[in-house]
């Protein structure tokens with residue numbers, strides 16, 4: 001296994017989740033189906049609660065934005081004679097959420113609702129957050145060498161904390177110095193990485209970002225952040241050109257701390 005040096009000026013590592021710390025299959029085959037299977041029930045049960053009202057409000061604002069941008073949102077053709085207003089409103093939210101999930105959108109509105117729904121599943125042990133075997137020991141090693149470690153995922157900060165707080169390795173939230181989600185901006189936009197650097201309190205050049213997605217890698221590089229692309233089983237195949245552009249690893253074990 002070839003080792004790769006973490007750039008010498010790195011003081012903070014920024015980690016993606018899906019495809020980097022965690023198999024894509026965990027998200028696609030466990031987390032997302034849980035939402036699809038429980039969405040309508042969840043909304044019916046929690047509809048009158050403040051948290052759910054805020055989630056629905058955010059989804060509606062996102063829908064308004066999507067309509068302004070002429071995105072192809074679902075068209076509602078419900079028979080109002082057999083539905084109460086509440087049932088109709090819930091059906092519309094369900095349709096919108098399923099449409100967003102089908103398109104694998106990373107809107108804050110969608111991710112916030114998903115995070116709230118997963119909380120129940122994690123807390124009763126129905127779901128455990130998967131992390132690749134090399135992740136926890138490598139992060140502990142990096143931290144022993146004084147590196148800070150942060151998460152940046154499209155999943156909400158709450159969803160991130162659930163995944164690592166109820167993981168297959170137990171509660172490993174102590175591994176991280178902080179969490180970022182789409183509230184700081186999209187992962188495919190350079191500005192997001194500039195904002196993260198500002199929040200962490202170090203220049204972008206001192207951050208090394210680990211991700212599986214080349215569009216995210218490019219955005220981070222545009223902001224001056226170092227990038228290592230993580231190749232895990234089941235990740236989206238990189239093109240020949242992309243493979244040539246970035247430092248690639250298949251395991252965190254390969255990343256050596258600068259001496």
Ligand SMILES: CSCCC(=O)C(=O)COP(=O)(O)O
Pocket residue numbers: 016017018019027031106111114152153154155156159160163187
């Ligand atoms: C934080 S767990 C949920 C994963 C998720 O919803 C997602 O969109 C993953 O995105 P990532 O930025 O981690 O690739």
Ligand SMILES: [Mg+2]
Pocket residue numbers: 016017018019020211212213
């Ligand atoms: Mg990813």
